[in-house]
Amino acid sequence: MAFGVPGDLDRAFVAEKAGPGGASPFGLLSGALDDLVRFGCLPAERRPGAExxxxxxxxxxxxxxxxxxxxxxxxxxxxxxxxxxxxxxxxGI
Incomplete structure (x- = not known):
């Protein structure tokens, strides 16, 4: 998945970027990485900035x-x- 975010990173989570599930593509990626930590598939120390x-x-x-x-x-x-x-x-993550 490739993301186009105009402006700065703050715009990655705005409502107009959200899909039918309510999350933006960047938000979906961030949430998936958080889930990987929660389920023990990604060490917590490797999570910061992984998205x-x-x-x-x-x-x-x-x-x-x-x-x-x-x-x-x-x-x-x-x-x-x-x-x-x-x-x-x-x-790598």
């Missing part, structure tokens, strides 16, 4: 593919890169 790391990695790849030098990659390579970035984020 910023995940967001940065996924958004970076998305921008490279959409508007940057990776724009011309074929679908299979883009999918492989996307899976790889998500896996890297999960393992």
């Amino acid at each position: 910023l790391l995940a967001w940065s990695a996924v958004h970076g790849l998305a921008m490279l593919v959409l508007e940057g030098p990776l724009h011309g990659l074929d679908r299979e390579v883009r999918m492989m890169a996307g899976r790889g970035v998500v896996e890297m984020v999960v393992r």
